[in-house]
Amino acid sequence: MVRYRFQRNTFLVSVLVATILPVYVIFWVFPEFAALLIRYAEDDSIQVRDHLKELIEPLAGDPDGALRITPAFREEVAKVTRDFRVWKYRVFSRDGVIVDSSVEGEIGQKNTHDYFENIVALGNAFSLRVAKEGVSADGVKVGLDVIESYVPIMIGGEFFGAFEIYFDVTREHAAVSALVFRSSLILVVMGMVFVLVLF
DSSP, X not given: OHHHHHXXXXXXXXXXXXXXXXXXXXXXXXXXXXXXHHHHHHHHHHHHHHHHHXXXXXXXXXXXXXXXXXXXXXXXXXXXXXXXXXXXXEEEETTSBEEEESSGGGTXXXXXXXXXXXXXXXXXXEEEEEOTTOBOTXXXXXXXXXXXXXXXXXXXXXXXXXXXXXXXXXXXXXXXXXXXXXXXXXXXXXXXXHHHHHO
């Protein structure tokens, strides 16, 4: 009777371990990896912003703080887009109007979403991951896994606009997903082997 109870308890513990560990990996470890991707992309966005900011000038005497996109900016942004694997970019004025974009038809459109006024315009970065075929913060369907990152353009401590940068992280996301899947599979197999060895 005692041996039966021990075997039963050992079996239950083994099943729990074989179940809980993969669940832990999928629902805790995987989101942590995804959060790391976002943090790294946001850091890259800040580097891109700092690099390109010197090539964007506020229009002198303009009460709205309009930005002038210099020819040097357009040349440099092509290099940055290639080197940093930027899928798409936009430059916003302080009132949320697109003054430059990798998609020319977007110039002149306005970002009216709360996050622009309540987060970015206050000098804070705002980033999120958009899954393949998902919808970005501004309601656009995206065909890749991307990190969408907004970083403010601050000149003399004053908000003059923002960069919106989309980083293509399809390859990195696929690698993380494959790693999590393999890890979960190994844990399940190890748990099953452990149960079989015991019984």
